[in-house]
Amino acid sequence: MSSISLWNRFQSHFLRYDDLGVSLDISRMDFADDFLSSKAEAAKNAVTQMLALEKGAIANPDEHRMVGHYWLRDSSLAPTKELADEIENTKAAILGFAADVHSGKILSSTGKKFTDLLLVGIGGSALGPQLVADSLWSSKDPIAVHFFDNTDPDGMEKVVEQLGKKLETTLVAVVSKSGGTKESRNGMLVAQDAIKKAGLDFPKHFVAVTGEGSELDKVATAEGWLKRFPMWDWVGGRTSVMSAVGLLPMALQGLDVEAFLAGAKAIDAKTRTDDLSKNASLLLALMWWHAGGGRGAKDMVVLPYKDRLLLFSRYLQQLVMESLGKELDLNGNVVNQGIAVYGNKGSTDQHAYVQQLRDGVNNFFITFVEVRKASPVAQLEVEPGVESGDYLQGFLRGTRTALHEKGRESITVSIPEFNAFYLGVLIGLYERAVGFYGTLVNINAYHQPGVEAGKKAAARVLELQAKTLAYLADNKGKAFTADQIAAAIGADAENVFHVARHIAANKPGVVYTTGANPGADTVSLA
Numbered sequence: 001m002s003s004i005s006l007w008n009r010f011q012s013h014f015l016r017y018d019d020l021g022v023s024l025d026i027s028r029m030d031f032a033d034d035f036l037s038s039k040a041e042a043a044k045n046a047v048t049q050m051l052a053l054e055k056g057a058i059a060n061p062d063e064h065r066m067v068g069h070y071w072l073r074d075s076s077l078a079p080t081k082e083l084a085d086e087i088e089n090t091k092a093a094i095l096g097f098a099a100d101v102h103s104g105k106i107l108s109s110t111g112k113k114f115t116d117l118l119l120v121g122i123g124g125s126a127l128g129p130q131l132v133a134d135s136l137w138s139s140k141d142p143i144a145v146h147f148f149d150n151t152d153p154d155g156m157e158k159v160v161e162q163l164g165k166k167l168e169t170t171l172v173a174v175v176s177k178s179g180g181t182k183e184s185r186n187g188m189l190v191a192q193d194a195i196k197k198a199g200l201d202f203p204k205h206f207v208a209v210t211g212e213g214s215e216l217d218k219v220a221t222a223e224g225w226l227k228r229f230p231m232w233d234w235v236g237g238r239t240s241v242m243s244a245v246g247l248l249p250m251a252l253q254g255l256d257v258e259a260f261l262a263g264a265k266a267i268d269a270k271t272r273t274d275d276l277s278k279n280a281s282l283l284l285a286l287m288w289w290h291a292g293g294g295r296g297a298k299d300m301v302v303l304p305y306k307d308r309l310l311l312f313s314r315y316l317q318q319l320v321m322e323s324l325g326k327e328l329d330l331n332g333n334v335v336n337q338g339i340a341v342y343g344n345k346g347s348t349d350q351h352a353y354v355q356q357l358r359d360g361v362n363n364f365f366i367t368f369v370e371v372r373k374a375s376p377v378a379q380l381e382v383e384p385g386v387e388s389g390d391y392l393q394g395f396l397r398g399t400r401t402a403l404h405e406k407g408r409e410s411i412t413v414s415i416p417e418f419n420a421f422y423l424g425v426l427i428g429l430y431e432r433a434v435g436f437y438g439t440l441v442n443i444n445a446y447h448q449p450g451v452e453a454g455k456k457a458a459a460r461v462l463e464l465q466a467k468t469l470a471y472l473a474d475n476k477g478k479a480f481t482a483d484q485i486a487a488a489i490g491a492d493a494e495n496v497f498h499v500a501r502h503i504a505a506n507k508p509g510v511v512y513t514t515g516a517n518p519g520a521d522t523v524s525l526a
C-alpha cells in the first residue's frame with residue numbers, strides 16, 4: 001500500500017476520545033473493507049449482552065452468577081440498592097482503614113507505624129495488585145508492598161529476608177476470594193510463622209480479603225485478625241482489582257483509588273455504544289476475531305512502550321486466557337477457544353524476540369501501548385534537542401512500520417500519560433473487550449472449569465506422598481523400587497517414582513539409590 005493510501009486507511013480506522021485523550025488505531029490490521037459491516041449484527045448482539053450483564057443478568061450460567069465488576073466503579077449500575085451500598089461501604093471502610101494506618105491510629109503489635117504490606121494471594125488475587133503496586137509506585141508511598149504469590153518456600157523466604165527487621169512493622173493482607181486456595185493458605189502460614197518468630201503478636205498484623213464464611217474468613221475471625229474485608233461471588237478473581245482485592249493494597253500504598261475507578265468508569269461509558277466505529281473495546285474484540293479467524297489462531301503480543309506497564313501483559317494473560325480459553329461453547333459444542341497472550345515491554349523486547357516477529361513465523365498480532373507523555377519530570381537531553389523518551393516513541397513507530405512492511409499486523413492503543421486514572425482506563429478497555437469477544441465466539445467468559453483439574457490432581461499427589469511415606473515408615477530400613485511401592489499402596493509406578501525423588505530431596509532420613517534405569521532405583525527410610 002502506498003503511503004497515501006496508508007494515511008487514508010489510518011484516518012478511517014483511527015478512533016479517538018478527545019475528552020479522554022485515548023485513541024485506538026486499527027489501521028495496521030489488514031481486515032477487508034467489508035469486515036466491520038459483516039460483523040455489525042454480531043457486534044450489536046455483543047453490546048446487548050453486555051448491557052444485560054451490567055443490569056444483573058446471570059451472565060455466568062454454569063455457576064449461576066451475576067457478573068458485577070462494572071458496578072465496582074459505578075455503584076449506581078448495581079441491580080439493587082443493597083449491592084450498591086455494599087460496594088460504597090466497602091470502599092469507605094478500605095479508605096478509612098488506610099487513613100488510620102497512615103495516621104498511626106492503627107499501629108503494629110509493638111505500637112509502631114506500619115511501613116510495609118505483604119500481600120498473600122495468587123491468580124486474580126495477586127496479579128491486579130501487583131500491576132497496580134509496580135506501575136504506580138512512587139518514592140513518596142507511605143507503605144511498600146511485597147507479595148507471596150506462590151507456594152514456593154524459597155520464594156517466600158526471599159521476601160521474608162528482604163523484609164528483615166521491618167517484619168515488626170509489616171501488615172499482612174491475605175487475599176483469597178474462595179478462601180480455600182492452598183497456595184495462599186500456605187503463604188498465610190509462612191507469614192504467620194515469620195511474624196511469630198519475630199516475637200510479635202501476629203493477629204495484630206493480619207487482615208483478610210475474602211468471601212463471607214470462607215475457610216479464610218473463619219480463621220481470621222477465630223484468631224481475631226485486625227480486620228476483614230468482603231469479596232463477593234459476583235466479582236470474578238481476574239476482574240477483582242477494583243474490589244477490596246485491589247483497592248485495599250492500593251489505598252495502603254497511598255495511591256489514588258478514586259482516580260483509578262474514575263478511569264475505568266470513563267472507558268466503560270465510552271464502550272456502551274452499539275455504534276461500532278465509536279466503541280474501542282468492541283473494535284479491539286473484532287480485531288482479535290479478525291486476526292485469529294474467531295478461533296484464536298494468532299497470539300496476542302502486548303508491547304507497552306513503558307517500563308511501568310511491564311506487568312500489564314502478565315495481567316492480561318490471566319484476564320484473556322482464563323476468560324476465553326474454553327473447551328465448550330454456550331451450546332455445549334467442543335470449540336477449544338482462546339487467545340494466547342504474551343509480551344513484556346518496548347523497546348526492550350526489540351533486543352530479544354522482535355527478530356522473530358519481523359522475520360519468523362507469522363502467528364501473532366501486536367498491540368502497542370503508547371504513552372504520549374514520556375515522563376512527568378523534565379528529561380535529560382541525550383543528543384542536541386533529543387531526549388530519551390523521543391527514542392522510545394521512535395522505536396515504537398519504527399517497529400510498527402517495520403512489522404507492517406513484512407505483513408505483520410498491529411493495533412496501537414494510546415493514552416496521554418500514565419497514572420492511576422489511565423491504568424483504570426486500560427484495564428476497563430480490556431475487560432470489556434474480553435466480554436465482547438466472549439459473546440462473539442459464544443462462550444462463557446466468566447468461569448474457569450479447567451483450573452479445577454490441576455488442583456484435584458495436586459491433591460492426589462499429596463495423598464500419594466503421604467501413603468508412600470507411611471509405607472516406608474512401616475518398613476523402616478528396607479529399600480523398595482517404585483513398582484514395589486506402587487503395588488503395595490495401589491498407585492501408579494511413575495507417580496511413585498516422582499514422589500520418591502521429591503521426598504528424597506526434601507525429607508530427612510529418606511535414602512535414594514539410583515539404579516541402571518528409573519525402575520531399578522530404590523528408596524528407603526533410614
Ligand SMILES: O=P(O)(O)OC[C@H]1O[C@H](O)[C@H](O)[C@@H](O)[C@@H]1O
Pocket residue numbers: 122123124125175176177178179180181184237238322448451
Ligand atoms: O482468590 P482465590 O479464591 O484464592 O483464587 C485465586 C485464583 O485461583 C483460581 O484457581 C482461579 O483460577 C483464579 O481465577 C483465581 O483468581
